[in-house]
Amino acid sequence: MRSLSFLDYFISHVDNSLKTLVPKAASPHRASPAEQAVECEFNESERQHAAGLMRINHTGEVCAQALYQGQSLTARLPDVRDAMEEAAEEEIDHLVWCEQRIHQLGSHTSILNPMFYGLSYGIGAIAGALGDKWSLGFVAATEHQVCAHLTSHLTELPEQDAKSKAILELMLEDEEKHATVALEAGGVRFPAPVQKAMTQLSKIMTKTTYRL
16 A cells, blocks of 8 residues: 655645535534434523534534644654544544534534634644654543533533533543543643643633634
């Protein structure tokens, strides 16, 4: 099998960015868990709140795609690069599920997604360049942040919103697996101050994308 050149990877990453940022461009590998849940009635406030939370989760998946792609571009070991790209493929499901649910709620994805994608891609590339153990550790730390958001949103969603909850529950299961795999593959656990800084950065994302 022909080994891929840097240009091959670059083209692949451009393709992934388009799938991530262009509405309805990506196709999931799995059916949305929301399909098995019954739609409910909302008042307008509940609908807007549910849409805002799902918009945050969608942007989180945009960031995850960018992080994984950036890391895979600079990862030094082929198996780590492959693991990053496999995780990115799995995150596509989450991205599409959130986008579908946002549209079902009569709302839109965040207009800030291109900015967050670019920032996250750069951070991912830097993490990959620092070394695979740090890159994998960054994956684990990021996934732990995502899990915290998902857990919080499961309690914040309107009680009757079974469709959104079904999506977040399966996303949470997948993200916990990604974090565990990253650590078992040799990722380092980031110190508390670094994790705290990441938490503060994630709060900026959640506050801005809830409405935008």
